[in-house]
Amino acid sequence: MKLRIAWLSLALTAVSLDASTTTSWEINSYQDFLGGRFSGISLSRDGRLLLAPKVDTVFDSGQPIIWSVIRAKDGTIYVGTGHRGRVFRIDPSGNSTLLWTADQPEVFALALDAKGRLYAATSPKGKVYRFEDGKAREFFAPDAVYIWALVFDRDGTLYVGTGDQGKVFRVDSSGKGALYYETGQSHVTSLALDPQGRLLAGTEPNGLLYRIYGKGRAFVLYDAELPEIRAITCAPNGIIYAAAQGGGRIGRSPAGAIPTRISPTVPQATISTSISVTEDAQSGVEIKPKPEAAKPATPPAVTPPQPPPTVTEVAGVEKSAIYAIAPDNTVETLWSSKEENVYDLLASGQDLVFTTDGQGRIYRLSRDRKLTLLTQTNEGEGTRLVQDASSVIVTTGDLGKVLRLGSGLTTRGVYEAPVHDAGKVARWGRLSWHTQASDAGRIVFYTRSGNSVRPDQTWSDWSAPLTDPKGSLVPSPNARYIQWKVEFITQGGTSPSIDSVTLAYLPQNSPPVIRSIQAVLQTSAVSPAKQPASQAPSTSFSITVTDTGEPAPTTSSGTPTQVLTRPAGRQLSIFWQAEDPDNDRLVYSLYFRGEDETEWKLLKGDLYQTSYQIDGDVLADGKYFFKIKASDLPSNPPETAREVELVSAPVLIDNTPPLVKVEAPRWTPSHIEIDFTAQDAASCLRRAEYSVDAGAWTPLQAADGVIDSPQENFHLQLPQLSPGEHVVVLRVYDSAENAGLAKVVLRSP
Secondary structure, eight states: HHHHHHHHHHHHHHHHHHHOOEEEEEOOHHHHHHEEEEEEEEEEESSEEOOOEEEEEEEEOSSSSSEEEETTTTOOEEEEESSSSSSEEEEETEEEEEEEESSSEEEEEEEEEETOEEHHHHTTEEEEEEETTHHHHHEEEEESSEEEEEOOOSHHHHHHHESOOEEEEEETSSSEEEEEEEEEEEOOOOOEETSSSSSSEEESOHHHHHHHHEEEEEEEEEESSSSSSEEEEEESSSSSEEEEEEEEOHHHHHHHHGGGSSSSTTTTOOEEEEEEEEEOTTTEEEEEEEEEOOOOOOTTTTOOOOOOOEEEETTTTTTTTEEEOOTTTOEEEEEESSSOOOEEEETTEEEEEEEEEEESEEEETTTTOEEEEEEEEEESSEEEEEEETTTEEEEESSSSSEEEEEEESSSEEEEEEOOOEEEEEEEEEEEEEEEEEEEEEEEEEEEESSSSSSSTTSSSOOOBOOOOOTEEEOOOOEEEEEEEEEEEEEOTBOOOSSEEEEEEEEEEEOOOOOOOOEEEEEOOOOOOOOTTTTSOOOOOOOOOOTOOOOOOOOOOOOOOOOOOOOOOOOOEEEEEOOOOOTTOOEEEEEEEETTOOOOOEEEEEEEEESSSEETTTTOOEEEEEEEEEEEOGSSSOOTTTTEEEOOOOOOOOOOOOOOEEEEOOEEESSEEEEEEEEOOSSSSSSEEEETTTTTTOOEOOTTSSSOOSEEEEEEEEEOOOOOEEEEEEEEETTTOOOOOEEEHHHHHH
């Protein structure tokens, strides 16, 4: 029985060793980095971390949220807050004053007329107040529950966007107002003027963007797929930018996200809806709720207050988007997200700046459509944006602050990566990262680990600094979860950068992971040998007759050694997938670039298939990127054809096996010891094994416990073998599964 238990134990040990192969956690793209926490760090669209622009706190309101902001010509900033309905004034030197406390909890909108007089709109009992002589006086009461937006036109007329009946009112300078346009929606959530001075209005719940060009006259510029047009801004070239949000919400309150923040003592309007079925070009049928006339909110004295509905988020659907509407009414989606809600946007110079609820993130979309995460304020949300001379003013929620986004860089920033789950308890190897050779500044990494899914007091402390980009050994304890953070320190006003980080680890009893998506190295069929190995070589005999009568000298063809040739003709196959929503025919161009190269090289143009093969040896060992350009030019005129491109993840090409060197064996009375080293020029080593007398392969670990670097030392200890000659073969694999071998001949007495 004891013998059987011992045998089972040995069998389990062998399985564990066979499954232990080093793997790695690599972050090298925009989406990878976006899941982390940013503090003074920017993220470019090509997946590069940099120091962020400097952010200064101009004003802390002490209130839960700032809903509205406006800047006067002299640089004075006014903000309206919730949920205590206050209006503050911040002068150009940064001194703040409480101007007014409203009798309603929310100040959703502010405006300034041509004389510099301030107007504030309160909710839920929607009224507009004008500030004169330091006092707020009621200016206009539209008999609406909410006032979401205010805007003055060039003639000094004030337009008021309201809910819960989705109306726009036109108010003259005396405060006399009249209904200007009734949208049929529940709420007019945003207002703006286009470069020609025409009124634009965004609505909810059908996400319609109107151009209102006269009393009772309007044109729908765009019908968004998201419920609420949250903000509108216009560029001098006539392009209208609209931010939409509210996707994936179930049980939303009447105006999307905003009323969920309103005090639960506010009575809510009852809205009845009907279902309208319209034809859609793609799906054939589109069903949208079209609200009928909304019933007026019942006064509090009659109906007891009702709490706002609970909002439930549905994962995996678009939550928000930003659209560009050209002067010819064509629409392009510039940005969309399944994780973040966009709150406001601002045309700043030739860039578009917008802010979200993703921990108060601020993004910049350049003229060439390159997206950059400028900074993360780490507040609940960035609510509003306004231009301030050469900088941008940002207001936030949770808590309500006014921040200034400057042009200079912050001197220090920290990026915290998302937690990585190794699946099981793992032994950590080396952490390495890639930076640009020309970068200035200092970069320092730290790691910590634990066995709970979220870092808490049970996790280890942050490690000592790691500073070697080629590979710093992670000192954190073995655990299932690990996290790293990096500190950037500027030098000479320039920022260091990082575009990829790799952490190697050895998971417990975890099988190898092979990733090959865009590029596959394949071996073509090998030509059969002229002489099959299973047959003996044929022998030819000849007889030579001479006139001397002596026998001819004996000749021999010899016995040649059979040579087993290495398969040749390896091909690198690159595959990609593409489709066109219009079913247009596509043409492709394939490019490549080495990791440390700066220019793309054309491999093949005018491709109509979605794969291409090249000789596997034409690219030397190293990391490469492949880029595909897809164009619908074959089905469209050149002036309207569109082109997109996609860059692959890094592809490691390693054609050279490791070099294995063996030292002389050492004999002891009880065992035999063999030391050897393995080295690879292109990639890290990944596993090693040995075989005795052509027997089964047995895994072998490195001397330091983890096989994760280009050079490793190994120590093999064998029990005394039976008398006679024995052959030990050592085999080491690199990251590309190239095998290097060495042989040791042992002669036991």
